[in-house]
Amino acid sequence: MKIALAGAGAFGEKHLDALRQIDGVEVISVVGRALEPTQAVAAKYGVGHATTSLEEALALPGLDAVILATPTQLHASQAIQCLNAGKHVQVEIPLCDTLAEGEAVLKAQQETGLVAMVGHTRRFNPSHQYIHNKIKAGEISIQQMDVQTYFFRRKNINAKGEPRSWTDHLLWHHAAHTIDLFAYQAGPIVQANAVEGPRHPDLGIAMDMSIQLKSERGAICTLSLSFNNDGPLGTFFRYICDNGTWVARYDDLVTGRDEVVDVSKVDVSMNGIELQDREFVAAIREGREPNASVAQVMQCYRVLDSIEKQLAV
16 A cells, blocks of 8 residues: 655654554655755655645655645645545545535545545544543443643643644644543533633734533533643553452543553553554554544534534634
8 A cells, every 4th residue: 555644743753663564565755845945854754746736746746645644724725725636535534624615525435435534643543542442341331531631831832842834733733632532432522612812912822721521421521732741741541440440541541549540451552653554554444443543533513513512702
């Protein structure tokens, strides 16, 4: 399978690392904003083609699929561009930063019948898979999820500490992880409330936010987000269930009493990004809908839209 990777930044390299672990996959092009650093990334991973034009990459002979790790504001339009070119597409989270754009991607996927998947990595982290398997087996039921998403990011920089060409967003990016995961683990969301703190004078975004969710089964979720938190950094998920409590930190899991849970046998890898990419490749090969398809994650973006409208009042 021949894949192009668009977005040669910090997260793009995570995908390139992951794709190296999947048999029968070849990355044939890397697409970036500036040619020289894009060529450097292509050379690092042994990819023979580097370009600043997604259109050029889409025209390469034999290309099957594209992974988009580009700026948020480009995700929807580029996903539609890939689908219209006859290519399967995986879009990094978030799918969009307006609901209309997300619905347009869904429409394009339905019209083309191609695989269109969104990088909702939490569905694939072994820690969250462990909880999901227990829920499916009827062993536990979530009563509450308490989630903290914390960064210290008062400047517009990426995970490598480099300047970004776009502005990150607590609601449309970071809250999307938890809102989708809560629906995936606890069922459809029927209520969502939010408040936000002061907006950054230069970036124009809220630097702190609090969100409450309720599922139709009655489970609740409390999500706190901040770009002002000076450590520890990352997202921490506490699952309070009717039969146990667990805390997930990316691919790792402990009980509520801080006892380590072995999740090494949950899947073929401990790397959530690799597992996400494996699902994308498998869905294409098997001609089926992937986990975290555009259709499956659209409820998340509809909830985000409703929260944004609340905050605008």
